[in-house]
Amino acid sequence: MSDETTQRVRATLKKRYLKEKLFRGFGITAIAASLGFLVILLGSIIYKGMPAFQATYLKVDITLNEDTLGVGGTVSDAEMQGANFSGAIKSAMRDRFPDVKKRKAKKNLYALVSSGAEYALAEYMINNREQFGQTVSLWLLADDEADALIKRNKDLSKPIRRGEFKNDSSALVTRLNKDQLGWLQSFKDAGDTDVRISSTFFTNGNSREPEQAGIRAALVGSAYTLLITFALSFPIAVAAAIYLEEFAPQNRWTDLVEVNINNLAAVPSIVFGLLGLAVFINYLQLPRSAPVVGGVVLSLMTLPTIIISSRAALKAVPPSIREAARGLGASPVQVVTHHVLPLAMPGILTGTIIGLAQALGETAPLLMIGMVAFIVDIPGSVTDPSTVLPVQVFLWADAPERAFTERTSAAIMVLLAFLIVMNLAAVLLRKKFERRW
Amino acid sequence: MESLSVTHLTIVILLLTFLYFLFGRHRAYSVAKTNGGLKGMHSLPSHYGTLVALWCAIPALLIMVLWKLFEPAVVDSLLASSIPDAIHAQGEKSVSLYRNEINNAVDSGKIDSLLDPVKQATATRLDGLQKNATLGLFVLVLCTAIVLGVLALKRITPKLTARHRVEAVIKGFLLLCASIAILTTLGIVLSVLFESIRFFGQVNIFDFVTGVKWSPQTAIRTDQVGSTGSFGAVPLFTGTLLISLIAMIVAVPFGLMSAIYLAEYASPRMRAIVKPLLEMLAGIPTVVYGVFAALTVAPIIKDIGQSVGLSVASESALAAGLVMGIMIIPFVSSLSDDVITAVPQSMRDGSFGLGATHSETIRKVVIPAALPGIVGGVLLAASRAIGETMIVVMAAGLAANLTANPLEAVTTVTVQIVTLLTGDQEFDSAKTLAAFALGLMLFVATLILNVIALIVVRRYREQYE
Numbered sequence: 001m002s003d004e005t006t007q008r009v010r011a012t013l014k015k016r017y018l019k020e021k022l023f024r025g026f027g028i029t030a031i032a033a034s035l036g037f038l039v040i041l042l043g044s045i046i047y048k049g050m051p052a053f054q055a056t057y058l059k060v061d062i063t064l065n066e067d068t069l070g071v072g073g074t075v076s077d078a079e080m081q082g083a084n085f086s087g088a089i090k091s092a093m094r095d096r097f098p099d100v101k102k103r104k105a106k107k108n109l110y111a112l113v114s115s116g117a118e119y120a121l122a123e124y125m126i127n128n129r130e131q132f133g134q135t136v137s138l139w140l141l142a143d144d145e146a147d148a149l150i151k152r153n154k155d156l157s158k159p160i161r162r163g164e165f166k167n168d169s170s171a172l173v174t175r176l177n178k179d180q181l182g183w184l185q186s187f188k189d190a191g192d193t194d195v196r197i198s199s200t201f202f203t204n205g206n207s208r209e210p211e212q213a214g215i216r217a218a219l220v221g222s223a224y225t226l227l228i229t230f231a232l233s234f235p236i237a238v239a240a241a242i243y244l245e246e247f248a249p250q251n252r253w254t255d256l257v258e259v260n261i262n263n264l265a266a267v268p269s270i271v272f273g274l275l276g277l278a279v280f281i282n283y284l285q286l287p288r289s290a291p292v293v294g295g296v297v298l299s300l301m302t303l304p305t306i307i308i309s310s311r312a313a314l315k316a317v318p319p320s321i322r323e324a325a326r327g328l329g330a331s332p333v334q335v336v337t338h339h340v341l342p343l344a345m346p347g348i349l350t351g352t353i354i355g356l357a358q359a360l361g362e363t364a365p366l367l368m369i370g371m372v373a374f375i376v377d378i379p380g381s382v383t384d385p386s387t388v389l390p391v392q393v394f395l396w397a398d399a400p401e402r403a404f405t406e407r408t409s410a411a412i413m414v415l416l417a418f419l420i421v422m423n424l425a426a427v428l429l430r431k432k433f434e435r436r437w
Numbered sequence: 438m439e440s441l442s443v444t445h446l447t448i449v450i451l452l453l454t455f456l457y458f459l460f461g462r463h464r465a466y467s468v469a470k471t472n473g474g475l476k477g478m479h480s481l482p483s484h485y486g487t488l489v490a491l492w493c494a495i496p497a498l499l500i501m502v503l504w505k506l507f508e509p510a511v512v513d514s515l516l517a518s519s520i521p522d523a524i525h526a527q528g529e530k531s532v533s534l535y536r537n538e539i540n541n542a543v544d545s546g547k548i549d550s551l552l553d554p555v556k557q558a559t560a561t562r563l564d565g566l567q568k569n570a571t572l573g574l575f576v577l578v579l580c581t582a583i584v585l586g587v588l589a590l591k592r593i594t595p596k597l598t599a600r601h602r603v604e605a606v607i608k609g610f611l612l613l614c615a616s617i618a619i620l621t622t623l624g625i626v627l628s629v630l631f632e633s634i635r636f637f638g639q640v641n642i643f644d645f646v647t648g649v650k651w652s653p654q655t656a657i658r659t660d661q662v663g664s665t666g667s668f669g670a671v672p673l674f675t676g677t678l679l680i681s682l683i684a685m686i687v688a689v690p691f692g693l694m695s696a697i698y699l700a701e702y703a704s705p706r707m708r709a710i711v712k713p714l715l716e717m718l719a720g721i722p723t724v725v726y727g728v729f730a731a732l733t734v735a736p737i738i739k740d741i742g743q744s745v746g747l748s749v750a751s752e753s754a755l756a757a758g759l760v761m762g763i764m765i766i767p768f769v770s771s772l773s774d775d776v777i778t779a780v781p782q783s784m785r786d787g788s789f790g791l792g793a794t795h796s797e798t799i800r801k802v803v804i805p806a807a808l809p810g811i812v813g814g815v816l817l818a819a820s821r822a823i824g825e826t827m828i829v830v831m832a833a834g835l836a837a838n839l840t841a842n843p844l845e846a847v848t849t850v851t852v853q854i855v856t857l858l859t860g861d862q863e864f865d866s867a868k869t870l871a872a873f874a875l876g877l878m879l880f881v882a883t884l885i886l887n888v889i890a891l892i893v894v895r896r897y898r899e900q901y902e
Binding site: 016019029256262391 | 728827
C-alpha cells in the first residue's frame with residue numbers, strides 16, 4: 001500500500017521539481033526584467049543627455065573696427081553693447097568663404113553660428129578694448145544643428161536623410177543642407193571646431209534656441225516652490241501627526257480625519273491641480289504661474305505622506321518614555337515637546353524629505369495652475385511667474401527642434417540627481433539616528 | 438503697497454508678541470517674589486509669558502485676516518456710489534471694466550494719468566478709501582494687541598492657571614492642523630462638484646456619460662457648424678481603461694513574481710539590494726516616464742510594427758500602457774511583498790511537512806492566503822494607473838477614438854483635463870467646465886477603488902493579527 005503511494009510520488013517527482021525550477025526561473029526573470037527596465041530607462045536618458053553639457057565652438061577671424069561695428073573704439077559700454085556685432089560676425093563668415101555670393105546661401109552660412117554669439121562677442125569687446133581695430137581669432141558658439149553633428153562626430157560627407165535616402169539609416173538626420181555641411185567640413189578640416197564642456201545649461205534661463213537654453217530659471221522656480229511646500233507642510237503635518245498619535249480622543253471626528261488622510265494619499269495628483277485652479281486661482285485670485293500657489297497645492301498633496309510617516313515615527317517612541325516623563329510631573333504637552341518629539345524627529349525628517357522629493361518630481365497639478373509658462377528670466381520672488389524642473393522637462397520634450405531632446409534628457413539627469421541626493425539623505429538620516437528600543 | 442503694509446503689520450505684531458512674552462515672564466517673576474517664590478505660583482513664568490503673548494497675537498491676527506477678507510467688498514459698495522450712473526446702466530461688464538481701469542491707475546500710483554475728470558474723481562476716492570482702510574486696520578489691530586496684552590499682564594496672579602490655558606490653545610492648534618485633511622477633501626469635492634453642476638446645466642449628464650463623440654471645441658459664433666461641441670465621454674473612459682489594462686497586464690505578473698521571489702526565495706542580502714532598486718522605479722518622476730514613452734518606446738514600437746507590416750500610430754496606446762506598467766511594477770511588488778511576508782510561517786511549515794515543494798506551497802497555500810491583500814494592492818495600483826497623467830499626456834493621443842486596438846492612438850480622461858485647462862481659457866465655457874466634470878468622474882472612480890482596496894486589505898490584515 002505505502003509502497004504503491006511512494007511509487008506514485010516518485011513517478012511525479014521529476015515533473016514537480018521541473019515545475020519548481022520553472023517557477024523560480026519566472027521569479028528571477030521578473031526581477032531581472034524590472035531591473036532591466038530601470039537600466040534601459042536610465043541608460044537611454046544618460047546617453048541622450050550627456051551632450052547637453054558640451055557645446056561646439058567655431059573659430060572665426062573677426063575684424064573689430066569702426067567699419068564692421070559701426071562705432072568708435074572709445075564709446076561708452078552701453079553704446080558698445082548696441083554696436084553691430086552680428087554684422088561683424090557675418091562679414092567674418094563672408095571673408096572665410098568668399099565664393100558665397102547668393103543672398104540665400106549667405107543666410108545659410110550665417111545660420112551656422114548661434115544667434116547668441118553676438119552677445120558673447122559684445123562682452124568680449126567691452127572687456128578687451130585694446131583689441132579694437134584688430135582682427136582676432138575667436139571661438140563662437142555654433143548653432144544647434146551644427147553642434148549636434150560635430151558633437152556626435154558624424155561623417156559630414158554622408159547623404160542627408162530625405163528624398164531618396166529617406167529609409168537609409170546611415171544617412172544624416174539634420175536640417176542643414178549640402179552647402180552648410182560642406183562649410184562645416186571645411187571648419188573641421190582646418191581644426192577650427194572645438195567641443196568644450198559648457199556651463200550654459202546651468203546658467204541660462206529658457207530660450208527658443210536650443211543651444212542657449214538652460215535650466216537656471218526652472219531650478220530657482222523649483223527651489224521657491226519646494227521652500228513654500230516645506231514651510232507649509234512640515235509644521236502642519238507634524239502638528240496633525242502629534243494630535244492624532246498623542247491627543248486625539250476616540251470619536252467620530254478623529255475617525256473622519258484618519259479616513260480622509262488615507263484617502264487623500266491615493267487621490268490622483270491632477271485632482272489637486274483642479275482644486276488649486278478652482279480655489280486659489282479663480283476664487284482667491286492669486287497670481288497664476290507663481291511658486292506660492294504651486295507650493296500650497298504641492299503641500300496639500302504631500303501632507304498625507306508626511307503625516308503618515310510622522311505618525312509611524314511617533315508611534316515608535318516607547319510608552320515608557322512618556323510614562324517616565326509623566327511620573328516626573330510633566331504635563332501632556334511637555335511630554336510631547338520635551339521628550340517624544342525630539343526622539344521621533346529623525347523619523348519625521350526622513351518622511352518629510354521623501355515627501356518633498358515626491359513634490360519636486362510632480363508635474364501634473366502644476367500644469368493646471370499655469371506653471372507651464374515660457375520663462376527666460378530667473379524668478380526673483382515667490383510671486384513671480386516661474387516654472388519648475390519637471391515642467392521644463394515636459395516643455396522641452398514637446399519642442400519640435402531635435403536639439404531640445406538632449407536638453408530634455410540633461411534636465412532629467414539634473415532632476416534625478418536631486419532626487420537621489422534627497423533620498424540618500426533620508427536613508428543616511430535614518431541609519432544614523434535610528435534607535436532600536 | 439497694500440500687501441506690503443500687511444507684511445509690515447504682521448512683523449510689528451510678532452515683535453509686540455515677543456515683547457509681551459518677555460513682559461509676562463518678568464511680571465510673573467515679580468508676582469512670585471511678593472507671593473513666597475515660584476513655588477507659590479500655579480505655572481512656570483514662561484507659561485505666563487506665553488499666555489500674555491497669545492492674548493496679544495491671536496485676536497490681533499484674527500482681526501487682520503477678517504478685515505482683509507471683507508475689505509474688498511466694503512470698499513466696492515462704498516465706491517459704487519461714485520461710479521457714474523451711465524456706466525451702471527450699461528450693465529455689469531462695463532462696471533467691472535471701469536473698475537479695472539481705476540484700480541490699475543490707483544495701484545500704479547498714476548491717478549493723474551487718467552484723462553477723464555470723472556474717472557479721476559473715482560480714482561481719488563478709491564485711493565482715499567484704501568488709505569483710510571489701511572490706516573483703520575493699523576490702528577484697530579495695534580490697539581487690540583496692546584490693550585489685550587496689558588489686560589492679560591494685569592491678570593497674572595499666583596492662581597491663574599496659565600499652563601492649562603496655553604496647552605489648551607496648543608491642542609486647539611494641533612486639532613486645527615489635523616482637520617486640514619478634511620478641509621482639503623471638502624475643497625476638492627466642492628470645487629469639482631460645483632463646476633460640474635454648472636457643466637451639467639449646459640450639457641445633459643446622460644449625454645455626457647453615454648455619448649460616443651468627444652469634440653470639445655466650441656465655436657466662437659453660435660451659428661457655426663458644431664457650435665456647441667459634443668461632450669460624449671465614452672471614448673475617454675474606454676481609452677483610459679485600455680491604457681490602464683495594458684499597464685496592469687505588464688505590472689501584475691512582473692510585480693507579483695518579483696514579490697514572490699523576494700519574499701520566498703531571495704537571500705536577505707539579495708533582498709537588501711534588489712528591493713531599494715525596485716523602489717527606485719517608483720521614485721522616478723512620472724514626467725521622466727513620459728519622456729521615455731514618447732521619445733524612446735513609441736518610436737521602437739512603431740518601427741517594429743512597420744517591419745511586420747502593421748500600421749502603428751506614433752502615439753499608440755501600447756507605448757503609454759507599457760511604460761505605465763513599468764512604473765506600476767514597484768507598487769504591485771511592494772504591496773504584495775508586505776502581504777506575502779505577513780502570511781504566518783506555520784502555514785508554510787505545514788505544507789512542507791506534507792511533502793509539497795516550495796513552489797507548490799507558494800501556489801497552493803501562500804498565495805490563496807494572501808490573495809485578498811494582493812487584490813487590494815492590485816486595485817490600488819489600478820487606481821494609480823487611471824489617475825496617472827504625465828505619461829499619457831506625453832505619449833497618448835489627443836483624438837478621442839472609440840477602439841480596443843492597442844496600436845491606435847486613444848485619449849484618456851486625464852489627457853483631456855490637461856488639454857482643456859492649459860493655456861488661457863474662459864472660465865465659464867462648457868469646454869473648461871467639462872474638465873471639472875471629468876475631474877469629478879476621475880475622483881469618484883479612484884475613490885471607489887481606493888475604498889474597496891482599503892477595506893479588503895484591512896479585513897485581510899485583521900485575519901492574521
